[in-house]
Amino acid sequence: MNVASFISTFDAQRGSAGFDDYKDVMEIIEHVRSDGDRALHDYTAQFDNQTLDTFKVDKAALKDSYDAISSEEREALETIKRRIEHYQKSIKYTDMDHGEFRYVYHPLEKIGVYVPGGTALYPSSVLMTVVPALVAGVKEIHVVTPTFEENNITFAALYICGIENVYKVGGAQAIAALAYGTQTVPKVDKIVGPGNYYVALAKRLLFGEVGIDMIAGPSEILIYVDQDAHIDAIVYDLFAQAEHDANARTFLISEDESIIKKIEERLEQMLANQPRSSIIRASIKDNHYAVVDSQEALISMINHIAPEHVSIQHRDADRIIRNIKYAGAVFNGYYSPEAIGDYAAGPSHVLPTDKTGRFSHGLNVNDFLTSHAVISLEKTTYEDIVEPAKTIARREQLDAHYQSLNIRTE
Numbered sequence: 001m002n003v004a005s006f007i008s009t010f011d012a013q014r015g016s017a018g019f020d021d022y023k024d025v026m027e028i029i030e031h032v033r034s035d036g037d038r039a040l041h042d043y044t045a046q047f048d049n050q051t052l053d054t055f056k057v058d059k060a061a062l063k064d065s066y067d068a069i070s071s072e073e074r075e076a077l078e079t080i081k082r083r084i085e086h087y088q089k090s091i092k093y094t095d096m097d098h099g100e101f102r103y104v105y106h107p108l109e110k111i112g113v114y115v116p117g118g119t120a121l122y123p124s125s126v127l128m129t130v131v132p133a134l135v136a137g138v139k140e141i142h143v144v145t146p147t148f149e150e151n152n153i154t155f156a157a158l159y160i161c162g163i164e165n166v167y168k169v170g171g172a173q174a175i176a177a178l179a180y181g182t183q184t185v186p187k188v189d190k191i192v193g194p195g196n197y198y199v200a201l202a203k204r205l206l207f208g209e210v211g212i213d214m215i216a217g218p219s220e221i222l223i224y225v226d227q228d229a230h231i232d233a234i235v236y237d238l239f240a241q242a243e244h245d246a247n248a249r250t251f252l253i254s255e256d257e258s259i260i261k262k263i264e265e266r267l268e269q270m271l272a273n274q275p276r277s278s279i280i281r282a283s284i285k286d287n288h289y290a291v292v293d294s295q296e297a298l299i300s301m302i303n304h305i306a307p308e309h310v311s312i313q314h315r316d317a318d319r320i321i322r323n324i325k326y327a328g329a330v331f332n333g334y335y336s337p338e339a340i341g342d343y344a345a346g347p348s349h350v351l352p353t354d355k356t357g358r359f360s361h362g363l364n365v366n367d368f369l370t371s372h373a374v375i376s377l378e379k380t381t382y383e384d385i386v387e388p389a390k391t392i393a394r395r396e397q398l399d400a401h402y403q404s405l406n407i408r409t410e
């Protein structure tokens with residue numbers, strides 16, 4: 001497929017929700033808003049097959065989970081946590097004080113974190129969301145997750161982060177619970193974190209009632225290769241995103257048609273023995289690859305789709321990466337596979353999907369801060385800048401504005 005038809009097929013197939021999906025998720029949201037915990041019980045039974053006495057996780061259960069993981073797992077979580085902390089601390093804004101104007105930053109008071117748990121455990125998503133929030137100074141963090149097994153590594157990661165408020169509930173109903181509050185789950189100011197199609201749709205619908213970080217839905221990767229690509233490594237890189245969800249998207253691009261053919265053949269062979277092969281097969285569509293005839297076409301394709309992950313395993317990687325404007329995160333070369341970013345590189349793996357990278361960015365410490373300007377002018381500065389303000393106030397025919405400015409110059 002060439003680039004133009006690839007882009008139009010992509011746009012046509014894009015998972016923008018149909019009316020029925022909106023209707024279903026709106027119904028879930030409305031039920032949670034009016035019936036609180038009772039609705040959470042209903043949906044947890046319907047979608048997660050769980051009948052729970054309470055959603056709130058006992059603090060002791062978090063500690064038990066921590067005690068139950070191996071020392072190797074504990075060390076891995078702690079090492080990754082330190083790396084994420086280090087990265088997030090280095091990008092925290094500091095106050096800029098120029099004497100007259102400054103911005104002040106405050107951590108958000110009360111946030112909700114969605115940690116996915118439908119088809120896999122996500123302790124890495126605990127670290128990638130909670131650590132930036134802690135670095136920002138958020139004091140009250142409430143975590144929802146459809147993680148029901150006893151002594152699990154997601155709870156262990158929460159314990160390591162010192163999180164005490166955890167609720168076993170997932171999907172759109174968990175987002176609605178955090179947005180409106182229920183008898184058990186408190187209303188928060190902002191919800192962050194990734195999740196499947198239903199979670200992403202609920203965040204979309206509830207934005208405004210509650211703050212959201214971004215649309216971080218089903219995973220995506222675009223991989224650009226040249227003829228020297230390591231075929232098996234590329235197949236695993238594609239599988240690694242496809243295995244998250246039947247709605248994940250993978251794109252394989254090259255100017256060399258023969259390498260695409262080789263990767264596609266190998267992909268079929270390797271799929272036979274791959275765990276989660278049915279999810280992978282559902283996710284990898286027949287038309288997920290394209291042959292580009294120029295790197296300019298590739299770059300415009302990337303900037304159009306703004307994929308969650310772009311992996312460039314091509315001899316011209318540096319030149320291409322310089323020209324990418326919109327993407328969740330960009331991975332340069334063979335030793336920067338996307339999966340290292342999922343766990344240990346440092347930047348959060350919570351990234352915008354479904355083209356929303358054109359206007360939003362990966363989760364970071366600044367998503368947990370609000371800011372406001374403080375303007376304090378002396379008479380001389382006021383007099384220096386007031387005339388253009390008066391001119392525009394007059395032109396806007398907002399007389400009180402004009403008088404408010406003018407009276408101070410008389």
Ligand SMILES: NC(=O)c1ccc[n+]([C@@H]2O[C@H](COP(=O)([O-])OP(=O)(O)OC[C@H]3O[C@@H](n4cnc5c(N)ncnc54)[C@H](O)[C@@H]3O)[C@@H](O)[C@H]2O)c1
Nearest residue numbers: 116117118119146170171194195196218219244245350351
């Ligand atoms: N973009 C990112 O930054 C990022 C990061 C990590 C993971 N992810 C994505 O997170 C997702 C994890 O998905 P998951 O499903 O394993 O876990 P999940 O926790 O996101 O979703 C599970 C919940 O979905 C709800 N659900 C399932 N089927 C439903 C239906 N038919 N109707 C209504 N609700 C339904 C259930 O309540 C269940 O608890 C994947 O899509 C993965 O790609 C994205």
Ligand SMILES: N[C@H](CO)Cc1c[nH]c[nH+]1
Nearest residue numbers: 124125219220308342349
């Ligand atoms: N690739 C996912 C984001 O799309 C993040 C993740 C968590 N664990 C493994 N992978």
Ligand SMILES: [Zn+2]
Nearest residue numbers: 240241244342
């Ligand atoms: Zn992943």
